[in-house]
Amino acid sequence: MATHILLTGSSRGIGAAIAGSFARDDVRLIGHGTKSGIAADFDAPGGAQALWQKALGALDGRIDVLINNAGIFESNPIDRDGDAWAANWERTMRVNLTASAELCRLAILHWQDGNRGGRIVNMASRAAYRGDSPAHWHYAASKAGMVAMTKSIARGYASENILAFAICPGFTMTGMADDYLASRGGDKLLADIPLGRVAEASEVAVLARFCALEAPPSMTGAILDVNGASYVR
């Protein structure tokens, strides 16, 4: 029986690499972007819940694995207007954390209803542990939330064979990382990575695929780093 997967943020970057990593497996995958796959804007009310229902319909009523990969990394300097700062904080929280939480909730209810297990893979970030730049408090906080949520789910539902993992990439070569490298002066940032380079999206995809299909159940709750030893904990 094929494994049914819902993957958010598959339109580009790490998500596209994750989608590609399933090509040789017995997998039916529903992808997502704001304008591609099953389209949904997580900043819009009900966006995540609508995505779940549509994906469930497209997968004949069964989803086995949820991969919450979609995310935004927007600058929010503290010297901007206070209302704009608060609005940007809320937007990042909604897209990066609340939408993932809504999808996790629906996945768990789905698996409990069918009395079967399932797997959640949440894309967090090195920022969850190390923090981020002064313009990205919200990003770091949203990713720390992903880590805490993943641990809560792992501990709360392991007895029902519902497993949860989180992945914490450091800088990863996608559009998002390109912007970040440019804004931080490129080489200087690389000097902080003992491996001497940022991660490839395909390296993060290897882990996502492993967590989705192969990771032994005793690994549930694991938070996996992919950062070239730029932050070890």
Ligand SMILES: NC(=O)c1ccc[n+]([C@@H]2O[C@H](COP(=O)([O-])OP(=O)(O)OC[C@H]3O[C@@H](n4cnc5c(N)ncnc54)[C@H](OP(=O)(O)O)[C@@H]3O)[C@@H](O)[C@H]2O)c1
């Ligand atoms: N790249 C890094 O250095 C890095 C490091 C650590 C963690 N991460 C995390 O890894 C994940 C993927 O990052 P990436 O670098 O591959 O990002 P990316 O290339 O910018 O792609 C982001 C994905 O999220 C989707 N998305 C953007 N805004 C959305 C919204 N409002 N509602 C729903 N979906 C939305 C995008 O869809 P559209 O194409 O339609 O916009 C796209 O599929 C993110 O969670 C990110 O925080 C990345």
